[in-house]
Amino acid sequence: MTVGHATGNGSTDATELTELIDRALAEREARDGFNKKNKITIVAWDGHLDRIWPTLILSTTAAASGMEVSVFFTFWGLFALVKPEKRMTGKEWMTKALSVLNPGAMKRAKLSRYNFAGMGPWMLGKVAEDYKTPHPTELLEMARDMGVRLIPCQMTMDLMGVKEEDLIDGLEEPIGAATALLEMKESSIQLFI
């Protein structure tokens, strides 16, 4: 009887305590907020030349403007980070075949339209050269030098059998979706390209 009574009290106390903690946490969050930083996070999902290009232009410009910049390379976007000398990635025939169909490295990136078996990217590269618009290969290096955080997606690496040594140097540690969300949450600008 006494024990039962004590247990009843105990659970009431626990509920109260949980409520108290929840309230304190809510208050703290309201006070500190999730203060958004002067930061931009871009999810680079697509690996096409005409998508990675603007991603890198925005990244380098943001870095030049004093913003913190994180770019999360996931799915096809990850292949932009593959070393130029790497002809093939993957761990078994399917991922290897995929990497042949979708060759890595920025210099081999295709256009999402008007690719014409490489004529499109070649012409675009030529025009950009004439207009002194830096090529994504160059922009990627520029971004890295300017402190843009280039972050590979761990899950894509596992899925596609891409190893850390397949990727260019100077990248951040690979991260998962939750960490990517955290990067986005604390940014004042988030883009999915």
Added chain:
Amino acid sequence: MSITATTVDARGQSCPGPLVTLHRALKDGGPGDVFELLATDPGSKSDVPSWATLSGNELLEASHEDGVFRYLIRKA
């Protein structure tokens, strides 16, 4: 009063070249230092003021002569 400004020549460069070049030059300077940016990129007309707003540096002057845009910037 004359201002001594470090010239940053970004003529011939196109987006995002001029801002990246300017950013690099500013890193070597101290607060209050004045920089003169020269550019031929027409996009710099809107981009340099936007960059100033974003980065907190002060755009003192903007002019255009013979296809060359000239900007005076004071480092924050």
